[in-house]
Amino acid sequence: MTDSVPVKAAKTSFEIIHALRELEGAGVSELADELDKPTSTIHDHLRTLESEEYLVKSDGKYYVGTRFLGIGEQARARQKVYRVARQEVDELADETGGHTNLMIEEHGRGIFLHKSRAPDAVQLDTHAGMRVPLQTTAMGKAILAFRPREEVESIIDRHGLPRVTEKTITDRGELFDELAAIADRGHAYDDEERVKGMRCVAAPITNEDGRAIAAISVSSPKSRLRGEEFREEVPDLILSKANIIEVNLTYS
Amino acid sequence: MTDSVPVKAAKTSFEIIHALRELEGAGVSELADELDKPTSTIHDHLRTLESEEYLVKSDGKYYVGTRFLGIGEQARARQKVYRVARQEVDELADETGGHTNLMIEEHGRGIFLHKSRAPDAVQLDTHAGMRVPLQTTAMGKAILAFRPREEVESIIDRHGLPRVTEKTITDRGELFDELAAIADRGHAYDDEERVKGMRCVAAPITNEDGRAIAAISVSSPKSRLRGEEFREEVPDLILSKANIIEVNLTYS
DNA sequence: CCTTTCATCCGGCTATGACGGATAGCGTTC
DNA sequence: GAACGCTATCCGTCATAGCCGGATGAAAGG
Numbered sequence: 001m002t003d004s005v006p007v008k009a010a011k012t013s014f015e016i017i018h019a020l021r022e023l024e025g026a027g028v029s030e031l032a033d034e035l036d037k038p039t040s041t042i043h044d045h046l047r048t049l050e051s052e053e054y055l056v057k058s059d060g061k062y063y064v065g066t067r068f069l070g071i072g073e074q075a076r077a078r079q080k081v082y083r084v085a086r087q088e089v090d091e092l093a094d095e096t097g098g099h100t101n102l103m104i105e106e107h108g109r110g111i112f113l114h115k116s117r118a119p120d121a122v123q124l125d126t127h128a129g130m131r132v133p134l135q136t137t138a139m140g141k142a143i144l145a146f147r148p149r150e151e152v153e154s155i156i157d158r159h160g161l162p163r164v165t166e167k168t169i170t171d172r173g174e175l176f177d178e179l180a181a182i183a184d185r186g187h188a189y190d191d192e193e194r195v196k197g198m199r200c201v202a203a204p205i206t207n208e209d210g211r212a213i214a215a216i217s218v219s220s221p222k223s224r225l226r227g228e229e230f231r232e233e234v235p236d237l238i239l240s241k242a243n244i245i246e247v248n249l250t251y252s
Numbered sequence: 253m254t255d256s257v258p259v260k261a262a263k264t265s266f267e268i269i270h271a272l273r274e275l276e277g278a279g280v281s282e283l284a285d286e287l288d289k290p291t292s293t294i295h296d297h298l299r300t301l302e303s304e305e306y307l308v309k310s311d312g313k314y315y316v317g318t319r320f321l322g323i324g325e326q327a328r329a330r331q332k333v334y335r336v337a338r339q340e341v342d343e344l345a346d347e348t349g350g351h352t353n354l355m356i357e358e359h360g361r362g363i364f365l366h367k368s369r370a371p372d373a374v375q376l377d378t379h380a381g382m383r384v385p386l387q388t389t390a391m392g393k394a395i396l397a398f399r400p401r402e403e404v405e406s407i408i409d410r411h412g413l414p415r416v417t418e419k420t421i422t423d424r425g426e427l428f429d430e431l432a433a434i435a436d437r438g439h440a441y442d443d444e445e446r447v448k449g450m451r452c453v454a455a456p457i458t459n460e461d462g463r464a465i466a467a468i469s470v471s472s473p474k475s476r477l478r479g480e481e482f483r484e485e486v487p488d489l490i491l492s493k494a495n496i497i498e499v500n501l502t503y504s
Numbered sequence: 505c506c507t508t509t510c511a512t513c514c515g516g517c518t519a520t521g522a523c524g525g526a527t528a529g530c531g532t533t534c
Numbered sequence: 535g536a537a538c539g540c541t542a543t544c545c546g547t548c549a550t551a552g553c554c555g556g557a558t559g560a561a562a563g564g
Contacts, residue, residue: 005303006296007552009261009521014304021326029541038523043543044258051257052266053359060530060542064327066356066363070381072321074273077379079318104318107305111318127329129322259521261552280511290554295512312511312561 012037013045017064020055025063072129079104081205081214082113084252085245089216090116092241096234098220099124103139103202104213108155110140113214122221125195135175136164138190138202139215144175145182146204146212152179167193187235188215192222199225201234203242208250216242264289265297269316272307277315324381331356333457333466334365336504337497341468342368344493348486350472351376355391355454356465360407362392365466374473377447387427388416390442390454391467396427397434398456398464404431419445439487442471449474453486455494460502468494 005011012035019034020026028046032039046062049055056065076082085102092100093116102114112130134140134155144152161170169175182188190200202217218234219225225234257263264287271286272278280298284291298314301307308317328334337354344352345368354366364382386392386407396404413422421427434440442452454469470486 005300007261007265007300008550009259009552010265010297010300011304012522013259013262013265014306017323021323024330027541028543039542040524040544041522044521045262047543048257048259048262052263053361054266056358063330064323066324066327066331066358066365066381067383068320068381069324069328069363069365070379070383071269071273071316072318072324073379073381075316075318076321078276078315106308106318109305111321113318113321127322127325129318129320129325131319131322260519261521264552281509291511292513292555293553296552299512 009045012041013049016042016045016049017054020062020064025058025061027061031062076113076128079113081245081249084248085205085214085216086114088241088245089114092116092216092218092238093118093121095237096218096220097121098218098225099126101126101139101217101219103137103143103215103217105134105140105143108134108158110134110137110143124198124219132194133159133162133164135161135169136190136194137217138188138193138200138219139217141178141182141190142188142202142204142215142217143212145179145188146206146210148211149176152176164194165192165196167191169193187239190217190219197222201225201238203235203238205242205245205249207246216245261297264293265301268294268297268301269306272314272316277310277313279313283314328365328380331365332504333497333501336500337457337466337468338366340493340497341366344368344468344470344490345370345373347489348470348472349373350470350476351378353378353391353469353471355389355395355467355469357386357392357395360386360410362386362389362395376450376471384446385411385414385416387413387421388442388446389469390440390445390452390471391469393430393434393442394440394454394456394467394469395464397431397440398458398462401428404428416446417444417448419443421445439491440467442469444474451478453490455487455490457494457497457501459498468497 015035016031019031023030028039028043032042046055050057054065054067055062081104082102089100089102097118098121100116101112103110104113110132112126112128114128115126134144156172161175163170169178187201187203192198198219199222200217200219202215204212205214205216206212216238218238267287268283271283275282280291280295284294298307302309306317306319307314333356334354341352341354349370350373352368353364355362356365362384364378364380366380367378386396408424413427415422421430439453439455444450450471451474452469452471454467456464457466457468458464468490470490
């Protein structure tokens with residue numbers, strides 16, 4: 001216990017919730033094993049969380065309850081950019097036939113706030129609320145490219161540059177070069193840096209000061225997104241959508 | 253502190269989160285005031301939750317973070333009925349031009365799992381994750397009507413029959429009469445029992461044993477939903493959709 | 505510039521949460 | 535059908551950690 005938070009019990013409760021998510025539901029001893037704590041301690045927490053209706057118990061196993069849904073939904077709805085961009089992102093999916101996403105930064109991580117999928121697009125592992133290292137996605141890089149350097153540095157200090165696929169950027173210098181190119185160009189690419197076989201184009205959503213507050217993207221399998229389309233058409237489309245969102249953010 | 257849970261600190265943390273939701277973000281002393289606890293205690297919890305990335309601090313105020321979004325999303329996605337019914341509920345909105353919803357029961361409360369809104373439908377206060385007393389909605393009543401009586405009794409014992417509008421059912425006997433009628437008819441109505449001016453038609457989703465595991469509904473302003481449509485057409489439509497969902501639940 | 509308000513920090517007291525062990529309940533196996 | 539093994543639940547103890555009052559620092563407001 002090196003990193004000391006004032007209320008350890010709260011931390012433990014959330015560790016349990018997190019473990020329940022990963023295990024997709026679990027029993028007491030399974031959790032005790034996973035978290036390396038006595039069953040009685042785990043049981044105490046589970047009982048508390050269940051009686052507060054944050055967990056549900058079904059056939060001897062505990063699961064995360066839907067009470068978190070309302071909390072998360074509210075956290076999302078407060079983001080002005082979500083309310084404004086949502087519809088545009090949906091439209092973008094229809095227009096491009098791929099996946100489109102909206103991402104913000106929180107605690108130095110990339111958060112998928114919304115995703116839209118055209119009817120014939122492939123299945124993907126992304127979901128609303130998903131947290132990823134910023135430099136592993138086109139959206140994340142687009143956000144970083146429009147943030148002050150010292151802020152980017154401090155984010156890297158905090159989270160490092162974890163490798164996800166063999167193409168992930170893991171070198172500080174390389175990342176800053178890439179960010180400079182993105183700032184210059186105005187949009188970002190991701191060529192299999194997070195998911196193999198997938199390509200992605202992203203544009204930042206900036207405020208009046210030029211600071212990125214979010215990003216939107218289109219992603220498709222490599223085979224569907226190439227040449228002119230990858231380099232010209234889709235970027236233009238995204239940039240114009242990003243621009244619309246920016247304008248709507250200002251006047252509303 | 254009459255109701256004793258084993259881990260009081262966890263409960264307090266969640267009380268803070270809940271208060272933050274209601275206040276839509278707050279400072280330390282505001283929360284201390286609201287929850288009637290010393291600022292130092294509140295501060296301890298806030299610090300913990302913030303460092304665990306469940307809250308965000310912005311300009312001196314604390315807000316619920318988007319980390320809950322992923323948790324809630326996963327809790328929802330685990331519900332098979334959600335995965336199956338989602339699309340049908342969306343279609344139903346297009347077909348009827350109103351609001352359509354999917355509700356499940358959890359801890360004796362009604363949980364809105366999904367809602368869909370036709371482009372020209374009115375704005376409503378419902379949102380995914382919202383928790384309501386079961387007897388105040390058509391969906392909730394549809395669920396109760398297809399649950400064993402003793403289960404309904406124990407839910408009422410736990411949560412009572414809180415009044416929401418002047419038309420809310422608050423009498424036990426009256427409720428059971430209504431439930432009997434619903435069980436007989438196969439679908440439920442709500443005529444301004446939760447929101448003034450709104451009407452609602454709901455049908456249960458039952459499993460092989462005839463036990464309700466969820467319900468779907470269509471709601472519209474009173475002026476738009478009346479006569480034949482309210483009594484015949486919409487119910488038929490909903491029932492057929494419910495039936496499709498039930499079949500898909502069995503074979504998938 | 506002074507006042508007020510609020511967040512943050514600090515240190516002590518004691519309630520309380522972590523824990524080990526005992527018990528009960530359930531399913532499984534022979 | 536009985537005995538075994540597993541897991542959830544309960545209980546009592548002890549040391550800790552969470553709660554709190556008060557002090558400090560920072561920022562806003564008059």
